[in-house]
Amino acid sequence: MSNSEEIPSRLEGKNIARVVCCILGLGSLVAWNAMLTITDYYYQVFPKYHPSRVLTIVYQLVANVFISTLAYKEAKLNTRFRNILGYSIYTAGTFCLIILDLASHGSGSVGAYVVLCLIVALFGLADAFVQGGMVGDLSFMCPEFIQAFMGGLGIAGALTSGLRLITKAIFDKSSDGLRKGACNVSSNFS
Numbered sequence: 001m002s003n004s005e006e007i008p009s010r011l012e013g014k015n016i017a018r019v020v021c022c023i024l025g026l027g028s029l030v031a032w033n034a035m036l037t038i039t040d041y042y043y044q045v046f047p048k049y050h051p052s053r054v055l056t057i058v059y060q061l062v063a064n065v066f067i068s069t070l071a072y073k074e075a076k077l078n079t080r081f082r083n084i085l086g087y088s089i090y091t092a093g094t095f096c097l098i099i100l101d102l103a104s105h106g107s108g109s110v111g112a113y114v115v116l117c118l119i120v121a122l123f124g125l126a127d128a129f130v131q132g133g134m135v136g137d138l139s140f141m142c143p144e145f146i147q148a149f150m151g152g153l154g155i156a157g158a159l160t161s162g163l164r165l166i167t168k169a170i171f172d173k174s175s176d177g178l179r180k181g182a183c184n185v186s187s188n189f190s
Contacts (some may be wrong), residue, residue, distance in 0.1 A: 018148040021138065025152020026159070028130040031090040032059065032123050033160035035097070040168065042116070045108045055120045062124030070132055079133045086129030093122040 035055065042051035070077065096119045104112040138146040 014142065014144070017142075018144055021145045021148035022152040022155065024134060025149040026156045027087060027090065027152075028127070028134065028149075029153045029156035030160060031094050032127065033156050034094065034163075035059075035120065035123065037160045037164040037167070045106055046113050046116075047108070049113050051113075051116075055117065058117050058120045059124040059127070062121045063127045066125055066128035067132055070128055074132075074136070079137055082129050082133040083137070086126045086133065089122055089126035089129065093119050093126065096122070 036052070039052045039055075042055070070082070097116075100112060100115050100119065134149055135146065138149055
């Protein structure tokens with residue numbers, strides 16, 4: 001083995017890679033957690049439709065169906081494209097939430113609720129793309145990378161819980177406060 005082909009004794013950039021993996025974990029769950037953060041607003045807008053129950057069922061159903069399908073077809077898929085597509089869908093879904101609220105002016109119509117369910121289905125699709133793809137890719141790398149990715153998932157939950165407490169404290173008593181808080185949380189993650 002020549003000097004140029006030797007295995008390095010110390011891996012360069014491993015700490016930066018851990019930070020990137022943590023950010024990717026944060027980005028893969030923060031969109032859905034933001035949806036859960038603004039459920040108080042959705043209960044105000046759609047009181048008859050039980051949004052937290054229905055939206056969770058829609059999300060889990062779509063995510064599980066697509067995760068199963070993607071796991072079955074895994075050998076034929078480009079994982080990097082799958083990850084990029086998943087993160088792009090998360091971003092587009094977050095913008096769609098803002099656009100839906102602005103277009104419907106916070107009305108509780110059936111049409112707005114159906115569109116909301118479709119956006120939640122997009123989040124489930126994105127979750128199926130990202131979670132399986134990232135865990136699969138990172139499992140071939142250093143174990144610290146998958147630990148950092150999972151740590152990012154935990155940080156996403158803590159971050160959105162903190163934002164929910166802050167927005168409820170600030171906007172709960174003001175006029176149209178829950179809508180302002182929901183728009184604030186959604187725009188922070190886009």
